[in-house]
Amino acid sequence: MEHQLTAGVPTDLSRIERPQMSVKKSKRRESLDDLADRGVLSGFDRKRPGVKITMSAVHVVLLVGLVVAGLGPILWLAKAAVTPTQDTLRQPFALWPHGIDWANLSTAWNDIHIDQYFLNTIIIALGSWFFQVLVATTAGYALSILRPKYAPILNGLVLATLFIPAVVLLVPLYLTILHPPIIGTSMLNTFWAVWLPAAANAFNILLVKRFFDNLPREVFEAAKTDGAGPFRVFWSIVLPMSRPILGVVSVFAIIAAWKDFLWPLLVLPDPAVQPLSVRLPAVQSQTELDVFLAALAISTIIPVVLFLVFQRLFLRSAGLGGAVKG
Amino acid sequence: MTMTDDPPALAEPMRDEGVARHPQKRKRVRNPASWVRGGGLSNLIFLAPMLIVFAVFSWGPIVQSVVMSFQKTNLVTPAVFVGFDNFAKVLADPNLGTAIVNTLYFAGLALVFGFPLPIILAVLMSEVKRGKGLYSALAYMPVVIPPVVAVLLWTVFYDASPNGVFNVILGSFGIPPQPWLQSSATAMPSIVIEATWAAAGGSIIIYLAALIGVPPELYDAAEVDGAGIWRKIWHVTLPQLRGVLFIMLILQVIATSQVFLEPYLFTGGGPNNATLTILLLIYRYAFQNSLGGAYGEATALSLMLAIFLGILSFAYFKLTERWSTN
Numbered sequence A: 001m002e003h004q005l006t007a008g009v010p011t012d013l014s015r016i017e018r019p020q021m022s023v024k025k026s027k028r029r030e031s032l033d034d035l036a037d038r039g040v041l042s043g044f045d046r047k048r049p050g051v052k053i054t055m056s057a058v059h060v061v062l063l064v065g066l067v068v069a070g071l072g073p074i075l076w077l078a079k080a081a082v083t084p085t086q087d088t089l090r091q092p093f094a095l096w097p098h099g100i101d102w103a104n105l106s107t108a109w110n111d112i113h114i115d116q117y118f119l120n121t122i123i124i125a126l127g128s129w130f131f132q133v134l135v136a137t138t139a140g141y142a143l144s145i146l147r148p149k150y151a152p153i154l155n156g157l158v159l160a161t162l163f164i165p166a167v168v169l170l171v172p173l174y175l176t177i178l179h180p181p182i183i184g185t186s187m188l189n190t191f192w193a194v195w196l197p198a199a200a201n202a203f204n205i206l207l208v209k210r211f212f213d214n215l216p217r218e219v220f221e222a223a224k225t226d227g228a229g230p231f232r233v234f235w236s237i238v239l240p241m242s243r244p245i246l247g248v249v250s251v252f253a254i255i256a257a258w259k260d261f262l263w264p265l266l267v268l269p270d271p272a273v274q275p276l277s278v279r280l281p282a283v284q285s286q287t288e289l290d291v292f293l294a295a296l297a298i299s300t301i302i303p304v305v306l307f308l309v310f311q312r313l314f315l316r317s318a319g320l321g322g323a324v325k326g
Numbered sequence B: 001m002t003m004t005d006d007p008p009a010l011a012e013p014m015r016d017e018g019v020a021r022h023p024q025k026r027k028r029v030r031n032p033a034s035w036v037r038g039g040g041l042s043n044l045i046f047l048a049p050m051l052i053v054f055a056v057f058s059w060g061p062i063v064q065s066v067v068m069s070f071q072k073t074n075l076v077t078p079a080v081f082v083g084f085d086n087f088a089k090v091l092a093d094p095n096l097g098t099a100i101v102n103t104l105y106f107a108g109l110a111l112v113f114g115f116p117l118p119i120i121l122a123v124l125m126s127e128v129k130r131g132k133g134l135y136s137a138l139a140y141m142p143v144v145i146p147p148v149v150a151v152l153l154w155t156v157f158y159d160a161s162p163n164g165v166f167n168v169i170l171g172s173f174g175i176p177p178q179p180w181l182q183s184s185a186t187a188m189p190s191i192v193i194e195a196t197w198a199a200a201g202g203s204i205i206i207y208l209a210a211l212i213g214v215p216p217e218l219y220d221a222a223e224v225d226g227a228g229i230w231r232k233i234w235h236v237t238l239p240q241l242r243g244v245l246f247i248m249l250i251l252q253v254i255a256t257s258q259v260f261l262e263p264y265l266f267t268g269g270g271p272n273n274a275t276l277t278i279l280l281l282i283y284r285y286a287f288q289n290s291l292g293g294a295y296g297e298a299t300a301l302s303l304m305l306a307i308f309l310g311i312l313s314f315a316y317f318k319l320t321e322r323w324s325t326n
Helices: A002-022 A025-034 A043-047 A049-081 A085-090 A103-111 A114-146 A151-162 A166-178 A192-199 A202-213 A217-225 A230-241 A243-259 A262-267 A276-286 A289-309 A311-325 B006-011 B014-026 B032-037 B040-068 B085-092 B094-114 B116-126 B132-144 B147-157 B165-172 B187-212 B216-224 B229-256 B261-266 B278-287 B295-324
Strands: none
Touching: A043 A049, A049 A289, A049 B116, A049 B132, A049 B147, A085 A289, A103 A114, A103 A289, A114 A151, A114 A192, A114 A202, A114 A230, A114 A243, A114 A276, A114 A289, A114 B040, A151 A202, A151 B040, A166 A192, A166 A262, A166 B040, A166 B278, A166 B295, A192 A243, A192 A262, A192 B040, A202 A243, A217 A230, A230 A243, A230 B040, A243 A289, A243 A311, A262 A276, A276 A289, A276 B147, A289 A311, A289 B132, A289 B147, A311 B132, A311 B187, B032 B040, B040 B295, B085 B094, B085 B295, B094 B116, B094 B187, B094 B229, B094 B278, B116 B132, B116 B187, B116 B229, B132 B187, B147 B165, B147 B187, B147 B261, B187 B229, B187 B261, B216 B229, B229 B295, B261 B278, B278 B295
């Protein structure tokens, strides 16, 4: 895998990142559709009647399938969130046979304290994002641009953690949170217990370092000759140039924080600090179905809206994940 | 972002740092003042965030997991070295066999359903001329829904009564209602269906990105040689994707053998331990133990799983090395 990582990344990164830096917005949008000039089918293939009919059928089936699988559950959830429990149980596909129950949403928000857990989720996501970006950019800068003599060793140690399955860390990391070195007091039930372990992310460092490796060296040399120290170079030159990769790291960080379940479940046993992902299964048994579905719907809104707004960034990041893996 | 790190170095004369970096490489100066001027200190300041979080939350726990697997520790009494006792105890546990079989079953089913599906969809989607963005967005939608919400929502879909969402759909095709999560025969396949739905979008985006990289000339050349559509897919598309396919396959095996969230939330390992996976067993040892956390056993089992996955990946890469490089 190591071979694959080092071999695949530089070319793929430059292919995916470079247009971002130079090409203007309007052009970028087209490029998503037009990047592949042609695929399996040639223009000639497409004109053959058999292929033409089959392809139209494939398109219809594909579109219907994707709408049902991708949009269906969300739409059903949106409907069920404002439907009384009995209607959902008896006629799950009927559209409000006994009227719309808007009160579900406010009951979920106020009485189940979704508001509190929502806030906790946002605090966890923002904190994880901040520490991941801080660690990834400073480490990427030091390992790629400052490059002290011992950098390759550190780089190797960071990459090595990519090959350790997460399950190995579970128990010892939990015990580290209970008895952290130096500080002495337990970090249990504090957000630090989620933020800091999330920051020890080798994948981020790999991404950022690869990106920095591809930045033009001459700019830094010129800045140095003009008297800029390493901090000035980092803050005024490297960071502004690394916006594309920071977007990718941010998407990964926020999504991961929003999704995480097992870790916050372990280190945040106090309901007052728990995020939605931990709280929702816990309140399930004591909540009426319609209110519970409303709570699920509220929890889905932010990720879905973020995705719709930053669609291209999300999809590019997802593809990039593959580029690094492949 | 790095404000906390900035002040000490900004106070230094910047010009000295910039100029002094180069001579440092030629003659090795050992005294602290020139080390600082040579950039040694600022290197360390930039590396500090990474070194701290990795030492405490990554490298430390990895080493600790090896140590702990040979210890009896429950956090109350001091840890005692017990040799291979933990490993012996775990291997003698009758639940281990069940967990291994279930995990293999899950991984196998997920492979059969979950591996080819995104490839087929991605190849079809890449042939869509217009609106590719819409197709990708629809396919990626399930990935955006937080996994906990998805599982809880699917629990409602899997309602075993004839009025359950899926049973109504099956009913419209004349298929009798299924027990889904309620029966030990259908519980695991049900979990696999949800997991496949949740993960397919991510893989599709990765394959779409890889398909863009297939050189169109290869298709042109294949056509000159008289290849039809199927032969183009078989002899051009798939071989061009093989690097990504090999990596995605082993990553999926590594991920599915550590499945936790779905069985934990859907069934808690039931009915009759039919969905008890290895990770669920580790979780039970450490955190659901009436006799206090069996941390030694839990880490021993995690370590065995990690070593197994390590050997498996190594063998896999040795085996596929010959085919994946051109």
